Amino acid sequence: MLKIYAGCLVEHFYPETGIASAKVLRKLGWQVEIIEAGCCGFPAAASGFSDAAKKAFARLMENAAGDESIITFCPTCTTMLTHLGPKLLPGGEAEALAKRVFPFSRFIFEREHEALKQLLEGRKLDGKTTWHDSCHQKYMLQAGEASRGLLKMLAGGDFVELPGADSCCGFAGTFSLDHPEISEALLAEKLEAIRKSGAQTVAVDCPGCLLQIRGGCHRQKLPVRVRHIAELAAELCAEKD
Known part of the structure; x- marks a missing residue:
């Protein structure tokens, strides 16, 4: 349980x-x-x-x-x-x-690695996929490498690095409300990095980053889908049904 x-x-x-x-x-x-x-x-x-x-x-x-x-x-x-x-x-x-x-x-990634590999049966995400490191996940929890490792399992050889992957997207909770100009500037840098990566999918592990980056991609009409890594894992697991 x-x-x-x-x-x-x-x-x-x-x-x-x-x-x-x-x-x-x-x-x-x-x-x-x-x-x-x-x-x-x-x-x-x-x-x-x-x-x-x-x-x-x-x-x-x-x-x-x-x-x-x-x-x-x-x-x-x-x-x-x-x-x-x-x-x-x-x-x-x-x-x-x-x-x-x-x-x-x-x-x-650390406790169900082999079980997930067997469940995926070689399936992987379509198109190029990149990764954005959320600040708390990487710096407070020291869990960024596990997240990145899991995404590489899901993306296979189509994983591409995001320039400045560990730079803040500008959300940071109430920071984006208190300092909108700084928040928008950070988001603009992140969106430009996404554009340069050539990825069709951006994976995140933070719903705050998801809100910020997905909203930015929508406003700029970038042809990119932004998803929580759990959704991407579920997407591949569902293909077995």
Whole structure:
């Protein structure tokens, strides 16, 4: 049994990401259960509302009780569960929770690598695919290489590097609202890199980056699809049915 924590963006904007993740995990033989806990508290903590953040994190801990591994799809939520939350509410309960948390791509690549390879049966994504590193996934969670490794499994020889893959896309939560000019400048650089890569698909592991980059591609009418890596994995797994 695995537990899934979706986070606000996946729950309210991109439920297809959570559904895709559950499909892949079930294909790999896991039963999944959704943690219904609302927000993890990170936005409140980042905005200086520590009491609200503590309340949200405490509610999440209560609803996530157990010993099952917890799969996440948002690096920001994962950072809250594994780093910031235990600092806000220090103690054994928060530390135990942190040890149970795994980003989707890390769990699949490191613990289900061979099972996924057998499930794919040599199938790969159509066209050239590239990768954008989300800031929290790479720098806070140190999970960027697992995400990149998983995408290379899905893309095969059609994986292409994105120039400046680890540069911020400009979303950064409320930063994009507080500093729209800087956010737009960072996004423009990212979109230019995507254009130069020649990729038809851009994969991400962060719903915030997904919102920012997909929106930018749509406004500039770039012929590129932007997807969470869980959706791409589910896409290939579904081809076996």
